Amino acid sequence: MSRKTTTTRRTGSLDRMREGRSQRRPTRERLMESALQLVGQGRGFGSLGLREVTREAGVVPTAFYRHFRDMEDLGMALVEEGGLTLRRLLREARRGDLPAEDxxxxxxxxxxxxLHANRLQMLFVAGERLGGPRPIREAIRREVAHFAEDMTQDLRGLNILPHLPRExxxxxxDLVVSTMLNAASEILDLQEIDAKREAELVAxxxxxxxxIFLGAAAWRVGD
Known part of the structure; x- marks a missing residue:
């Protein structure tokens, strides 16, 4: 048997193994990932069709309705699940005895x-935040509000900016969260690994x- 034939068979076996693992993943997860893959190809979420997403996921259209009411419901699930994970990570980052700048x-x-670990999901959020279907825009606004509320609670608990009223x-x-969201688009727009440019964006x-925090520290209500 030639080396080429052996390599071809091994490659085919690997492809079948990957396909088998894909098929074993929960259908809901496959549908969400398929929608993100299509968005990652430059498609707007609003232009995606249910049959297109199910075909990409390798499931029949009727399976879709066991998990989502419609495409907007799938989009809102993408927003909510990503938001929960990121909120948890950021709350953990704010805990501990660190100076405010750290x-x-x-x-x-x-x-x-x-952003790097969830590139497709954040591309989806960045694209739908202003131009997506109204229910998805509203879901994103709710998540943004949750981020701001979590941060407000954490900063109050850490006694940061204690002179400011809660509102x-x-x-x-709100301003911090908006600034971070706006920066996401610029970071995600980097087409290839560019450590120098990314370091500049992060700095x-x-x-x-x-x-923002220096201005808030100097702010006096009623001035």
Whole structure:
């Protein structure tokens, strides 16, 4: 038997093994990943059809309805599940006896690592945040509000900016979350590994957040 034939057979066996593992994954997970794969090809989520997603996932269309009411329901699930994971990671990053500036840097590093590990999901959020179907935009706004509320609670617990009333502290956190979301698009737009450019973007994001907190530290209600 030739080496080429042996290699071909091994490659075929590996492909079948990968396909088998894919088929064993829960259908709900495969549907969500398939939608993200299509979005990663430059498609807007609103342009995706149910049959297209089920074909990509390798399931029949009727299987879709055992997990989602419609495509918008699938989109909202993508937003909510990603949001829960990232919120947990950022809350962990804010815990511990770290100076405020170190908390900012640690949170940004955690956030950027999440962007890389969940690139397709964050491309989806970035694309749908302003131009997606209304239910998905509303789901994203809810997650953004959860992020800001979590941060408000954590900063109050860490006694950071204690002179600010809660509603003003929440406004600061809204601004922080919006700044981080805006930075996501620029980081994700890097077409290839560019450590120098990414380091510049991360440093710029840290500086923007520091500036927000420095301004908030000097803020006096009623001035």
């Amino acid at each position: 908390i900012i840097r640690h949170s940004v590093n955690t956030y950027v690592a999440y 003003t502290l929440r406004m600061v956190c 710029g994001l840290v500086d923007q957040l520091r500036l």
